[in-house]
Amino acid sequence: MTGNRESTIGVLVSGGLDSAILASYLLDQGERVQPFYVESHLRWQAAELAGLRAYLKAVARPDLAELVVLSLPLEDLYGGHWSLTGDVPGAATADDAVYLPGRNLLLTIKPALWCQMHGIGRLALGVLGSNPFDDASEAFFAALESTLALLGQPPLEIVRPFGAMHKKEVMEIGRNYPLGLSFSCISPAGGLHCGQCNKCAERRAAFEMVGMEDPTEHAR
Numbered sequence: 001m002t003g004n005r006e007s008t009i010g011v012l013v014s015g016g017l018d019s020a021i022l023a024s025y026l027l028d029q030g031e032r033v034q035p036f037y038v039e040s041h042l043r044w045q046a047a048e049l050a051g052l053r054a055y056l057k058a059v060a061r062p063d064l065a066e067l068v069v070l071s072l073p074l075e076d077l078y079g080g081h082w083s084l085t086g087d088v089p090g091a092a093t094a095d096d097a098v099y100l101p102g103r104n105l106l107l108t109i110k111p112a113l114w115c116q117m118h119g120i121g122r123l124a125l126g127v128l129g130s131n132p133f134d135d136a137s138e139a140f141f142a143a144l145e146s147t148l149a150l151l152g153q154p155p156l157e158i159v160r161p162f163g164a165m166h167k168k169e170v171m172e173i174g175r176n177y178p179l180g181l182s183f184s185c186i187s188p189a190g191g192l193h194c195g196q197c198n199k200c201a202e203r204r205a206a207f208e209m210v211g212m213e214d215p216t217e218h219a220r
Contacts, residue, residue: 008032010115010123015052018126020182021174024059034065036111040074042083047191051183058178070110088187091201104135116153129164171210180215189219
């Protein structure tokens, strides 16, 4: 697919609440959306990708392009990291317990290059204003844009429509989307949310903060 720089926007989607809401939100804004998923062989990604495919199928419309899955294996880089071994942070851990080294750079670089090579001038990420990590800052993404501009490809704008928002505001936007199909677990069992990890706890809190019934099916 070769997109039109003015009418198509790339969207990095993980299948979690924020990126699922972002994809639907942009469609509602009249954008033609090209979704991307980056497969890195992390322990939850098979279940996550299945959830993402189910979500995109549920919200499909002519302006939603076919999902592009890009491979970026990380076994050689992450080694014995919990994202590969399975000793995942539990529900009571702090946000920084689930930090993945270089994650936003690793997630963004291949979709960004794909967009540049296929004539798409914007790439949207579902990064929130409440994200505490340095690689989610304005300075980080400005530097990344500048670096991409030096690679001999057309300019790319990295946009963060939720960049000034907190979780509650984003959940309000997504209230009428099929969020039960999204996936937010780092220790899935049988393709279902474990109900006990850091991300499952964050997911429950997201539904609670806007008074929504949590439709998530848990393994236990």
